[in-house]
Amino acid sequence: MDESSLLLTEEQLKQFENLALVHTKTLLRSAVRMCGSSTEADDIVQETLLRAWKYWHTFELGSNCRAWLFRIMINLIHRRRESLANNSEHFSVDEPAISNILRFEPKLDMDEQGALAAVYRLPSEYRDIILLVLVEEFSYKETATMLNVPMGTVMSRLHRARQMVKKLLCPDTKEDIATA
Amino acid sequence: MIELSCYKINNLLSAYLENQLDTATTLTVANHLENCPSCEKELNQLTKISSLLKTAIQQANESDLTLATRANAINDRVKEQIALTIAQTKQPTNNVISIQKPIKTSWIKKVILSLAASIVIAMLSVFSLTYYATATGPLLIGAARNHQFCSAIELSNIGLHKGHSKTELSKQFNTKFPELDTLGIKFADLHPCEVYQTSFLHLMYLKGDNQVSVYYGLANALDKFKETQTQINPEQLYLETSGSLQVGAVSTKENTLWLIAGELSQEEIKAISSNLLKTRAFEEKQAELFH
Numbered sequence: 001m002d003e004s005s006l007l008l009t010e011e012q013l014k015q016f017e018n019l020a021l022v023h024t025k026t027l028l029r030s031a032v033r034m035c036g037s038s039t040e041a042d043d044i045v046q047e048t049l050l051r052a053w054k055y056w057h058t059f060e061l062g063s064n065c066r067a068w069l070f071r072i073m074i075n076l077i078h079r080r081r082e083s084l085a086n087n088s089e090h091f092s093v094d095e096p097a098i099s100n101i102l103r104f105e106p107k108l109d110m111d112e113q114g115a116l117a118a119v120y121r122l123p124s125e126y127r128d129i130i131l132l133v134l135v136e137e138f139s140y141k142e143t144a145t146m147l148n149v150p151m152g153t154v155m156s157r158l159h160r161a162r163q164m165v166k167k168l169l170c171p172d173t174k175e176d177i178a179t180a
Numbered sequence: 181m182i183e184l185s186c187y188k189i190n191n192l193l194s195a196y197l198e199n200q201l202d203t204a205t206t207l208t209v210a211n212h213l214e215n216c217p218s219c220e221k222e223l224n225q226l227t228k229i230s231s232l233l234k235t236a237i238q239q240a241n242e243s244d245l246t247l248a249t250r251a252n253a254i255n256d257r258v259k260e261q262i263a264l265t266i267a268q269t270k271q272p273t274n275n276v277i278s279i280q281k282p283i284k285t286s287w288i289k290k291v292i293l294s295l296a297a298s299i300v301i302a303m304l305s306v307f308s309l310t311y312y313a314t315a316t317g318p319l320l321i322g323a324a325r326n327h328q329f330c331s332a333i334e335l336s337n338i339g340l341h342k343g344h345s346k347t348e349l350s351k352q353f354n355t356k357f358p359e360l361d362t363l364g365i366k367f368a369d370l371h372p373c374e375v376y377q378t379s380f381l382h383l384m385y386l387k388g389d390n391q392v393s394v395y396y397g398l399a400n401a402l403d404k405f406k407e408t409q410t411q412i413n414p415e416q417l418y419l420e421t422s423g424s425l426q427v428g429a430v431s432t433k434e435n436t437l438w439l440i441a442g443e444l445s446q447e448e449i450k451a452i453s454s455n456l457l458k459t460r461a462f463e464e465k466q467a468e469l470f471h
Binding site for chain 1: 195236239248252258261
């Protein structure tokens, strides 16, 4: 490596630290919620950042670095979920048998604790939407790009997720409003 | 202005809440809401739920005091890895630096794989104890207030068991051993799982080269388990398979619940459950520690 390349790399590294590594805590917070395991979340975030560094030359300066990192992380999480699903014969968090053992169905109260429990009962694609839009406050457009789905899908999934949470927290209410 | 049915308005309420509709549709929805108490009520409920969800998730995050420490540790590892790669790279092409995958020793990989596969069960273990089977019986190594520490203790203990040094492991987990050694032990700190509203003790030991996790239901675990099955027979083993991972659940005649997880055969799980049903030692130890 010649001296000029080293200087360039050092400059890029500084840029990477200032723009990307400042989002590690945010990434970790969401990864824990999406993966459900601290150990796995740490691995995913580390892999996300290393991947981000690898492709740092493709990042457009001035664009939203947090959204760019989330996109990388979500791709990795989806890949892991797919791999877990493909490698499992019966066991899946979303499958009824195991989820029945582990999910339990305590009555949920209309409070923070109930809401948190409700989020964990949602299928992962709905939980992801809630985390990205409501908690991380990404726009529908940014979320759609991250998840590689049309914006309409983001809108309908978020609506459905809210309806499911509502159903879990207020089981007696009607799911759909009567057609006028 | 276009009039929309309540059903259509209802489907637009989420986007309306997030200010994601175009001006014309926003006006249509707003106008409808002014004249429709039913849709207005629906909007109020969705607003309340959104606010609850946001607060709940944020509060849960803020209570995780170690998040910042872990983020710093990840950054340190990433920087270290990048520095290493830069130093090792002799001929970079197009300013792209090749990154090595994070190096994990085989024992860590094995445990992480197992933990990842038993992720949901692991989540239940808000408070955890780690035991090792020894010639004289299980040995209490450490206790954790939450699963994150629990994992660190488990991984560290396995590391120690396999002859890794404390310094090496402290660096690996960015955790000081005195901190791990003094964690917990006081059972006054025990609290039920926030999500599942029940508590488990987590015992872990090595069976040959395999890690075995055993979860002992403390509170109303069996009642919760009963809600999931039409009939629960005491001492009957309920099995689930996940690739190489086996998960078993068995209740005792005394109405407690054991969960067993490990990269084991069904026969081995059956043998462990049979031993668990016979054992009184742990329950005695638990009683001694709790009271």
